[in-house]
Amino acid sequence: MTTTVEVESEIVPPFSFVAPNGLHALPIAPSPEERAGLSREFVRELYSSGNEAIWEPSAPFYAALAEYMADNGFAYSAMGLFAREEGGVAQCALTVAVAKTDQTDTEIAAQGILAALSGNPYNDARWLDLPCGPAVSCVRVNELTVQPEVTRADGPVELLTGQIQVHVPFSTGPYTVVFTLDTAAMDYWAEFCNMMSAILQTISFESPSEDLSSVSIPA
Template identity: 60%
Template structure:
């Protein structure tokens, strides 16, 4: 179980109410809550978890990159950031990035806040914006598909290539305070879009605005 309130407290002195959610197996959380002095050691541990079959050379070469990524994510105000890696029967890997942030939305009623968010997002013709009724309360989802052009420098064919990416973003107004949480998942593995949508739905079912408790042991 991830305690969002505890993570937010590391970069935001405001009194954000408790919020928690449960992440499934396959996600590797960046240590965005680590202090600047702790970041190097925390990132080294993250890299060993991300590449458990690697060796010292791989871990040492990868750690500086992920340390910079972690610093950028923390500076951007993310409360939680993780990479999801999921093995495929074909031997490949489906991947995604997942993040959570919170912003002050100055609302007294989460239902009114969600209606306002929906109106703003639905005004963009490129957004597939929809109302959600979650166990924790009202929310708004937004789905955007983008096609980007890759430079020949990063493609296997040494030619420009098109890459389709998808983003799911869910805005969840706090019922316990004037804040809104934003869950974002990005992936270029759009062949597995349905699976990522199902996984995101499962995470949202666990969102709670009560103080987090330690997860029970799996049977």
């Protein structure tokens, strides 16, 4: 099962994409009342095997996180939880943000993004031709040192994390939408790359006419 997410705003032109099953969207909403209600629904979906003892203290945390996301220009944020064949869960985080640009020509905007990202030797920046127009992907792999106070291990633990970021200039205005996927489940990296690729194929800058899951960007 997939969900088509339509993002609406009084300022930014509308766009949409399809979110695959396994992504649990954070309750980003314009009012505290809406965030509180959506947060209660979110924790029940995320911790479907839990109970009120888990749901009640978790809901305010995710409501506050959603408020932070909304205040900082995020249009969509989700946690991805995927069952491993050998047991356990592979986790990722997906965020979608919109930035204003000075350029309305998508080709020129994408070329500028590619030039800027290519200047960092740690970035694997590449040009993409998507159904919705040109885009630029940027992949980074980072090694983090996690202290034993967090892991309860005998010493510091080296943690490898990966990030896929894709910048897609709007074809309908001077904006760029940025999709970012982060994960520490590097053994699941190929699957996350395929998932991101599938999402990118569904991006549309036209207003869908169907009854879709709608997200509003605060003005």
